[in-house]
Amino acid sequence: MHALVVDDSRTMRRIISTVLLRAGFAVTEAGDGAEALVRLEELTVAGAPPDLATIDWNMPVMDGLEFVRRVGTDPRWADVTLMMITTESEQGQIVRALAAGAHEYVIKPFTADALMSKLSLLGLGHVTAKVTA
């Protein structure tokens, strides 16, 4: 399985990627929504679109909500599970994200166990690990 980790903090990308690698994902990283769209296109063209994208909300260039809107309305990526991982914790923000197309919502701070539980509930993870980015 393959995951696209989108966050403008390289520290947070590393934290999330570490959890996903342990869960058996190959991981590709992007620092904002626009870069993530490029990575997503590349993976799709290569015939290996990700199964999961984790997306921060507040990022420069293109924020996570806009990324979710674009991916959520493109039929090529209908099978990509979109998981927002963000500090935005107000109920209204969560509703906005879900309405935009997010499938899951995780509020920072989170523990590795909590993230693994979310993945398990989604039926994701626990296959052979591989790093590609």
Add this chain to the structure above:
Amino acid sequence: VTGQSSDPPVGLLAAVNPAPAAYIDAETLDEFLSMTWAAFVDPTGYLTPLTVPVAPQPGLVAELRILGPSPMRITLHVDHEGARDVTSRMREEAAGVDVDEADITDALAELVNILGGNIKSLLPDGSVLTLPSVGTGVTPTSVADGDVAAAYAWGTCVITTHIEACLDPHPAAPQRGPRPTETNATSMPPLSL
């Protein structure tokens, strides 16, 4: 606020906006920081609250603002060695692997970003986070009325956090920009509260 800050005196701000203490108390701030610390820095080494005055010492200050109805500035101060340790822990670096300045800046920025996001959840609708910045500064040693602050020991490191009222420079268009890096990190004056 004194020193080189361009913000007006806290008393003037308090007349315009509720002070941070109207929304968050020290106990809640402690809960937010402790949760973040346990999740990303050190799940076993708890932050120990300090009740004695903290001696000023140089270090790094991560800062962000919450703009909107009750604008406020949130800072997190860590001494240089502590900042290095915090970053290594967050990145789960193997023993002997050093972290660089960009790693440190990014890690502290993310910590204050998470803290700010938690605090924003307690504020009125319309509050917006700015992206964080990181610079150098000394430990804040006094707190104005209406501010919320806390100091902790983590090993030999002292960590302080401080929330104070500030102005919203662009109420209709919050500032957003790239993450702080080695080249664009804000150079902050020493905090003098």
